[in-house]
Amino acid sequence: MKRPIKLTVSLITVFTFLFTLSSTYSYANWQNPYYEEAKHQIIRSGVEHEQILRFTDKGWYNVNILRADLDDPYVSLDLLFNKDGIGNRKKLSDLANQNNEVAGGINGDFFNTQGAASLGPMLHQGELLTTPFYLPSQMAVFNMTEKELPFINYWSLPDITVENRENRAVLTIHAMNKETESGDIAVVYTPAWGEYTPPVSPKLSAAVQMSISDGKVQSVSPAESTGNPIPSDGYVVFATGSYGEYIVNSFKNRDEVTFDIQSDIDYEELALAFGGGALLVENGVVRETFSHEITGSHPRSALGIARNEDEVLLVTVDGRTASFPGVTQKELAQIMLDLGAYTAINLDGGGSTDMILKQLGQDNLQVVNHLSDGRERNITNGIGIISSAPSSALKGLILNVEDTNVFLGTTKEIKICGYDKNYNPEDIDPSRANWSVNEGMGEIKNGIFTPVQPGKAVITAEYKGKEESIELTVLNAPTALSISPEKIIVSPGESVQLNINGINNEGYMGPIDPEFIKFQVPFNLGFINKQGLFQSSDQNGTGIIKVSFGELVAYVPVIVGSQKIIADDFEKLNGTFLSYPSVVTGNYNIVPFNKDGRFSGELSYDFTTTDATRAAYLVFNNNGITLEQKPQSIGIWVYGNEGGGHGLKIKVTDAKGVSENITLSQAVDWNGWKYVESVLPASLTAPLKIERVYVVEINPAIKDTGKVYLDNLTLSYPLTLSEEVPEAVTKVTDSANIKSELESENAFRFFAHGSVTDIDTLKDNLVISQMTESINTFSSINIFAGLLDTEITGRLKAPITIADKGYSYSEFNDSGFITLDNSNKGLRLSNVAQWPWILDTLDHITVKNLFITLPEPLGFYDPLEEKLFKQILTALKEEENIDVWVLYGGNNEYKVHMENGIHYVALKDYPTDNKYDIYKDLDMMIFTVNGDKVTYQIKPLYTRN
Secondary structure, eight states, X not given: OOOOOEEEEEOSSSOEEEEEEOOOOOSXXXXXXXXXXXXXXXXXXXXXXXXXXXXXXXXXXXXXXXXEETTSTTEEEEEEXXXXXXXXXXXXXXXXXXXXXXXXXXXXXXXXXXXXXXXXXXXXXXXXXXXXXXXXXXXOEEEEETTOOEEEXXXXXXXXXXEETTTOOEEEEOEESOOOOOSSOEEEEOTTTOSBOOOOOTTOSOOEEEEEETTEEEEEEEOOTTOOBOOTTEEEEEEOHHHHHHXXXXXXXXXXXXXXXXXXXXXXXXXXXXEOSOEEEETTEEOSSOSSOOOSOBOEEEEEEOTTSSEEEEEEEXXXXXXXXXXXXXXXXXXXXXXXXXXXXXXXXXGGOOEEEEOTTOOSEEEOSOOTTSSOOOBSEEEEEEEOOOOOSEEEEEEEOSOSEEETTSOEEOEEEEEETTOOEEOOOGGGSEEEEOTTSEEEETTEEEEOSSEEXXXXXXXXXXXXXXXXXXXXXXXXXXXXXXXXEEOTTOEEEOEEEEEOTTOOEEEOOGGGOEEEOOTTTEEEOXXXXXXXXXXXXXXXXXXXXXXXXXXXXXXXOEEEEEEEOOSSOOEEEEEESTTOEEEEEEESOOSSSSOEEEEEEEOOSOXXXXXXEEEESXXXXXXXXXXXXXXXEEEOTTOTTOEEEEEEEOTXXXXXXXXXXXXXXXXXXXXXXXXXXXXXXXXXXXXXXXEEEOOTTOOOEEEEEEEEEEEEEEOOOOSOOOOOBOOOOOTTOSOOOOOSTTOEEEEEXXXXXXXXXXXXXXXXXXXXXXXXXXXXXXXXXXXXXXXXXXXOOSOEEEESSSOEEEEETTEEEEEOOOBTTBHHHHOTTHHXXXXXXXXXXXXXXXXXEESSOSOOSSHHHHHHHHHHHHHHHHHHOOEEEEEEEEESSOEEEEETTEEEEEEEOOOSSSOOOTTTSOEEEEEEEETTEEEEEEEESOOOO
């Protein structure tokens, strides 16, 4: 039995990833992965970061864990909130940057998406900042005592009163620092909320505010719609209904009052507390039921406490992407238990799930999980791990590079940093380090490596007696350039970073520093700086940038600016209201509130009636707005003050009846007017119809009412490039693309083709007769990627391998042949059983060559699955010296390219119409296998005499 394939990847720091391809097959998801990557790193004294990436039948779990050792004298926890006022939400990174001792943290409590208030309580250094959720038995609370004892419990509502000492009138306070739409309530706002009370909800017809400072009533008056100032030495009571009447009748200016809070929680003993969702794990057991449950699979955040209460775990699980489906609340509880939590609480998830930390040797906070919104959401609070360890003696070095591949003819900068015995970062001047490289591989000076021959270069740095090494792969000079982006479309004055990569003959890629690149930019388009940043001019224009590295040339078409056309200005009623499901209510109309012109569209909704996915639609009249030509993008002006943080989408249907729901904004969470825009998918074909614009919410925990205002639905059409883009200049050659003779008894040839279907004419039958006659003269095996008509199967003499549904493995003369099914945009989605099977199969093969055939092109729905698939094959070639070829159907022509040592072959399908030219459009691909040497030819089926 062969040893399992292992991919060992240096992380250019003090740890190593070990990728083990497990052959264990199970449907137990998280606990039985097919494949796993695990990372562990101490980032500060007493603070550790782990990342677990697991691939299962459900998809990928990406779990990030921060562990805080509470026994470490320099480690503590802190509540992260806006010190300028909790009434203003901020990104987690901004909250954490208020304290430079924060080593890492995650998001915290659920919050009012239409405002800022957390649902649960907030307490900091003994001071109560906000009161609990109005149903506290549903939402648990994390607490930390002044003696650093962590625990989770359920708070009860405190008794808060304001008493008039003059007449003994007692006003009951229902909440502290919470926004409200209730018509009969009293809420107190302290300076912790900010400088002003929140704006009065438009749903409230009347409200009273009582300002109290230095223990005395300063004013009693109607509440201002935009909010009232909060005294720095006092507070404001906001009241409606009977409570407002009680204030007017019982309190007057200069009355002395007392403010009292009675609670079964001793606030002064607590260093911090904040709310969350349900208790997930209790006494080392996953809860059977949850006091508050958000159904479905989503990104999730949680906090756990170890059994001995000496460690706190902060955990995020990614979701809502093609690779990461997210987890249920029950799955999250199991993950927390497996990670060592004896008690655990659910925190806000979805677009709020966010983990930040300072990597070892670094002093800046970085987001380490995959944000489902693509950016950090503004949140109310988070929990941070504080590291106050003092500076100490140097402990180790870290070497970092952008990429471990480097081409001959270029250089590679290696960045060096250090960390002390408390794992604090330490800056190091690369010129003061002693650098060396293994003999014959090149030279290095001040961290700049210049290679002289291909191979493995080991770079070593020594500084103050500490030493660290990194291995680089020196590649032969590139034979082609790859530029990202391939095409630049920008507005005037915008900038775009150009990334230049080289690719060598074996398909290995590596970055090339812009200093080695020559750029030629048309004078009217802009310029490119030394770092490869393209800065466009302030005028519309088109042109082509020429990118050169030696004799290699690539071209990048550039379009600066676009033609904008307003498809609807919302000056007259243009549609009707529709909801999903039907229990969602709302309205659509035009109103005299505008971005331009006189009116805009007002789309209101009530998302409080169900936990299901909810949507409120503006459905355009006449079955939609017709677009004869396809725009590059669609945008609209949106007034977001009452947008609730929900998603905003637009539905577009194309000429084939294919509909796309395009996201204009992941969350309408801004104030004022904002232009949001999205590029249309390339798959849509004109003419198009814009059918509807809608607000949508998938999180069952977010229930609210609100509205958005819409104006100037805008189409952007790109300018037309006035010149043809030249062909790139490359030196790509494929040594396998040659005619070869059979050199031994075990040598053989085989035929490979895509689908052959619709053999239904005399012409088709004549072609198939010619094809099979030719094939039978040389082929020992016949491979087809996709469907195969029975007209051809009965005429072929050699064995036939068809990649369509199912999977198989066979061997012939020291070569292996695998068929897999990717017909549903990947292996897992097509047939999940393929993954454990192929891992086990690859673990046992002993052939010299391996041919893997799939019915469809690559381009999996899950890009991480495709990356894993390719990684496995590259490891098989590099570690077992097996020549690997991947053949796939679904193509109009034969194409062969190499990627990281693997040949990827696009097999041509038989034309399904009868308009083909037998001399131009019909080809054969013939492989010749001589031991461990594989060659191929692509030949016309018919040749003219």
